Amino acid sequence: MKQSEFSWIDRYLKPLAFYPGSFNLQDDAAYIAVSEQAALVVSTDAAVAGIHFEPTADPNLIARKTLLAAVSDLIAKGAMPFGYFMNMFLSEETLAESWLQAFTRGLSDVQQQYKMTILGGDTVCTKQNFAVDYTVLGWAEQGGMVQRNTAKDGDLLYVTGTLGDSYLGLQCLLEQMHLSSADRDWVLQRHFVPELRFELMQKTRHFWTSSIDISDGFLADLKHILQASNQSAIVDFDALPFSEIGKSFLNEDANAIWKLLTGGEDYELILTIEKDKKGAFEACAATTNTRVSHVGHLVSKREALLYNPEGATIVLPEKLGFQHF
Amino acid sequence: MKQSEFSWIDRYLKPLAFYPGSFNLQDDAAYIAVSEQAALVVSTDAAVAGIHFEPTADPNLIARKTLLAAVSDLIAKGAMPFGYFMNMFLSEETLAESWLQAFTRGLSDVQQQYKMTILGGDTVCTKQNFAVDYTVLGWAEQGGMVQRNTAKDGDLLYVTGTLGDSYLGLQCLLEQMHLSSADRDWVLQRHFVPELRFELMQKTRHFWTSSIDISDGFLADLKHILQASNQSAIVDFDALPFSEIGKSFLNEDANAIWKLLTGGEDYELILTIEKDKKGAFEACAATTNTRVSHVGHLVSKREALLYNPEGATIVLPEKLGFQHF
Numbered sequence: 211m212k213q214s215e216f217s218w219i220d221r222y223l224k225p226l227a228f229y230p231g232s233f234n235l236q237d238d239a240a241y242i243a244v245s246e247q248a249a250l251v252v253s254t255d256a257a258v259a260g261i262h263f264e265p266t267a268d269p270n271l272i273a274r275k276t277l278l279a280a281v282s283d284l285i286a287k288g289a290m291p292f293g294y295f296m297n298m299f300l301s302e303e304t305l306a307e308s309w310l311q312a313f314t315r316g317l318s319d320v321q322q323q324y325k326m327t328i329l330g331g332d333t334v335c336t337k338q339n340f341a342v343d344y345t346v347l348g349w350a351e352q353g354g355m356v357q358r359n360t361a362k363d364g365d366l367l368y369v370t371g372t373l374g375d376s377y378l379g380l381q382c383l384l385e386q387m388h389l390s391s392a393d394r395d396w397v398l399q400r401h402f403v404p405e406l407r408f409e410l411m412q413k414t415r416h417f418w419t420s421s422i423d424i425s426d427g428f429l430a431d432l433k434h435i436l437q438a439s440n441q442s443a444i445v446d447f448d449a450l451p452f453s454e455i456g457k458s459f460l461n462e463d464a465n466a467i468w469k470l471l472t473g474g475e476d477y478e479l480i481l482t483i484e485k486d487k488k489g490a491f492e493a494c495a496a497t498t499n500t501r502v503s504h505v506g507h508l509v510s511k512r513e514a515l516l517y518n519p520e521g522a523t524i525v526l527p528e529k530l531g532f533q534h535f
Numbered sequence: 536m537k538q539s540e541f542s543w544i545d546r547y548l549k550p551l552a553f554y555p556g557s558f559n560l561q562d563d564a565a566y567i568a569v570s571e572q573a574a575l576v577v578s579t580d581a582a583v584a585g586i587h588f589e590p591t592a593d594p595n596l597i598a599r600k601t602l603l604a605a606v607s608d609l610i611a612k613g614a615m616p617f618g619y620f621m622n623m624f625l626s627e628e629t630l631a632e633s634w635l636q637a638f639t640r641g642l643s644d645v646q647q648q649y650k651m652t653i654l655g656g657d658t659v660c661t662k663q664n665f666a667v668d669y670t671v672l673g674w675a676e677q678g679g680m681v682q683r684n685t686a687k688d689g690d691l692l693y694v695t696g697t698l699g700d701s702y703l704g705l706q707c708l709l710e711q712m713h714l715s716s717a718d719r720d721w722v723l724q725r726h727f728v729p730e731l732r733f734e735l736m737q738k739t740r741h742f743w744t745s746s747i748d749i750s751d752g753f754l755a756d757l758k759h760i761l762q763a764s765n766q767s768a769i770v771d772f773d774a775l776p777f778s779e780i781g782k783s784f785l786n787e788d789a790n791a792i793w794k795l796l797t798g799g800e801d802y803e804l805i806l807t808i809e810k811d812k813k814g815a816f817e818a819c820a821a822t823t824n825t826r827v828s829h830v831g832h833l834v835s836k837r838e839a840l841l842y843n844p845e846g847a848t849i850v851l852p853e854k855l856g857f858q859h860f
Contacts, residue, residue: 223653231654235655252672256658258624258663295670297581297622314551327552329556330564332581334581334586338663339663
């Protein structure tokens with residue numbers, strides 16, 4: 211009998227989580243107070259060839275994509291990346307010298323960019339598809355981890371960057387979409403090497419009332435914030451940010467927007483900000499190189515999840531994002 | 536081209552480990568100083584069905600064996616278990632309600648015994664064999680983590696419990712050995728549910744000059760201490776501790792002893808103690824329910840790894856324990 215990840219986590223794993231900083235396993239990271247000043251924020255993220263990336267992809271890109279996906283949780287939670295533990299389940303192919311060399315070069319690139327270090331790991335040689343996971347550690351001030359269940363009625367809704375480029379990259383990779391060479395390179399870069407919003411986090415995290423990174427999809431991850439915070443949202447779809455390539459794609463057909471909003475792996479941030487901090491937050495964000503878009507605001511939970519600015523229910527597709535099961 | 540785990544870790548991963556507390560990835564755990572008083576000791580351990588346990592084994596026992604193997608590293612390093620992150624790669628069979636229920640009950644048993652909590656995790660549904668890994672966190676005092684590279688010339692060599700029972704359990708499981716029902720149950724218990732030496736650790740860790748838990752095999756893990764500490768050892772094989780069932784097995788043939796010393800998964804501890812602390816350590820150990828056996832002492836590195844008390848080289852089997860690759 212199959213069941214959704216969330217239902218069995220609720221039933222069997224949640225009762226095993228006694229520590230307040232594990233938030234009943236409902237957030238993307240745990241918060242471990244380690245002194246009167248400091249806390250460690252810890253998250254873990256697993257990826258399997260054939261599910262999270264193509265087995266034949268460049269090992270350098272596999273390493274960067276999978277480690278960045280894990281580090282993204284730290285950035286979203288307002289923590290400074292520090293180090294990671296890695297478990298590798300190596301397949302026959304990935305035991306090749308050249309493969310391991312390229313993979314570890316990818317790790318090294320991410321380490322340098324985010325000033326992290328490997329802290330430990332385990333490796334197992336299997337006859338199965340390659341899999342890897344990372345348990346990432348970051349530092350925060352006491353009380354400094356931003357949760358997903360702390361958004362409030364009236365908070366403004368923001369999203370960073372542009373949505374759906376990673377989905378377009380995946381379509382190119384799967385030969386489902388054909389773009390010019392430059393456009394293809396750009397969306398593939400967005401797919402494999404997401405730019406985490408590190409500088410924005412450092413400069414504006416004190417404004418965030420809640421946050422999440424978009425791994426499953428914009429709609430799915432927005433739902434995570436709304437459900438955890440007991441809110442609905444008024445979303446102005448005309449304000450949602452898309453790249454030029456994304457906008458061209460939107461012109462193709464009416465369903466295109468749902469693909470961009472549910473494709474996932476954007477690793478952009480969904481943030482909520484108190485209404486009266488709008489000016490201060492936007493001014494602070496403007497000192498970084500990060501685009502932030504004000505796309506709506508929250509209202510106490512209503513019947514539907516999303517409404518348009520005119521108050522009409524937004525009818526959502528059945529699948530809001532990547533489903534783990 | 537295949538290569539050993541250690542050679543590629545040395546070549547590609549070691550250069551990525553900048554933090555002093557990662558000990559160049561040469562120990563079983565990392566040491567993260569978090570305040571002037573306290574440190575976190577963190578270790579990660581992966582297990583795959585068909586390699587580390589039989590896919591058809593009782594899921595309750597799979598959970599206990601795999602989580603205990605990870606917690607064992609904390610005990611060996613002198614840290615108080617606190618919590619763990621778990622990544623599960625679920626196969627079709629393990630998605631059954633009854634399987635997940637039994638598995639999580641096994642986790643719960645270990646949590647209660649060692650006063651731990653789950654802190655977070657990730658789950659992926661695959662079409663492959665079940666795999667699981669744990670990143671375990673424990674608390675230590677500043678400087679309180681016991682390393683493997685700190686044994687000194689003249690230190691006495693101790694081992695806890697009895698050696699090779701887990702190997703005998705595995706042989707029963709594989710139907711390679713036939714014992715009475717009571718004996719079979721006992722060695723299977725030793726195989727699946729190792730008794731970690733928690734009380735001994737709490738009471739005697741301040742005596743330990745180095746330590747390691749026996750996961751790969753007594754000889755392989757002793758070699759890890761000796762190589763890391765630049766030592767050889769004089770070992771009195773007559774003093775090595777075996778259970779009654781182990782002793783019967785030894786009588787069967789001359790090679791039997793190597794099977795017990797290289798079988799691995801004992802999760803007993805190899806400890807070194809300063810010579811003049813012998814009495815105090817043994818008195819302290821005697822207040823616990825843990826058997827400790829004085830089996831030799833260390834000498835500055837010589838040509839061979841092990842010598843008998845008469846000074847003759849002990850000729851070892853080619854394979855000293857479980858090989859990761």
